[in-house]
Amino acid sequence: MHRKAERHAGRRRALMSLVFAVGVGLLTPAALAATPTPESATQCGGILKRAKPSADDPNQLSYKFTCDWGVSAYTLIVTRKPNDDATIDDFSSSVSVFDPTGNPLSTQSFTCAATIPGDGINCNAGAGGYMAAPNWAEGTLDTTDPYCPNIPKGSPAGTKPEPAAVVDLVVSDTTGAEDGPFRLRLSGRCPVVHVKPKAKAKAGGKQGAAG
Numbered sequence: 001m002h003r004k005a006e007r008h009a010g011r012r013r014a015l016m017s018l019v020f021a022v023g024v025g026l027l028t029p030a031a032l033a034a035t036p037t038p039e040s041a042t043q044c045g046g047i048l049k050r051a052k053p054s055a056d057d058p059n060q061l062s063y064k065f066t067c068d069w070g071v072s073a074y075t076l077i078v079t080r081k082p083n084d085d086a087t088i089d090d091f092s093s094s095v096s097v098f099d100p101t102g103n104p105l106s107t108q109s110f111t112c113a114a115t116i117p118g119d120g121i122n123c124n125a126g127a128g129g130y131m132a133a134p135n136w137a138e139g140t141l142d143t144t145d146p147y148c149p150n151i152p153k154g155s156p157a158g159t160k161p162e163p164a165a166v167v168d169l170v171v172s173d174t175t176g177a178e179d180g181p182f183r184l185r186l187s188g189r190c191p192v193v194h195v196k197p198k199a200k201a202k203a204g205g206k207q208g209a210a211g
């Protein structure tokens with residue numbers, strides 16, 4: 001804990017020095033180019049849960065996460081396999097923030113936007129806004145296919161199930177650093193998928209009678 005606090009204190013001092021130097025015009029272009037980016041030290045964790053499905057959102061999930069430092073923005077990325085670009089069908093555009101005891105906070109929230117279907121959701125606390133630690137955010141998303149491994153209905157026998165979705169969280173903390181990705185995993189196990197075996201080929205036709 002003390003080392004963590006020291007890292008954050010040092011990071012804040014460095015940022016204040018940078019702001020002061022820029023304000024009085026002491027940094028040359030070369031010095032600006034050499035200025036290190038903020039240290040990525042914020043840690044976050046969270047979970048996914050199955051949410052009540054609806055006709056429009058049959059694969060709805062709720063998500064929640066918390067971090068050990070203030071967060072001003074975050075992105076959720078959902079993938080199943082390489083080059084996925086249509087894994088998300090819907091999402092909550094307004095995300096509430098709660099204190100550690102579960103009380104909603106009217107002064108902290110996120111607004112989310114994305115292109116759907118797509119593979120990512122971007123959420124922002126607004127100008128000057130952020131979610132303070134150890135508060136937590138909670139929202140929903142609907143995946144285009146079920147989160148767990150599944151075989152689409154009507155698939156021919158022998159079709160292998162598509163893999164489970166992978167949900168990653170990336171945050172921007174109040175120092176300007178980007179932190180993550182942090183994996184959000186489903187609470188509870190996915191059901192086992194049984195692959196329907198292909199029908200065995202029938203034996204060859206009747207043999208001709210012996211001469």
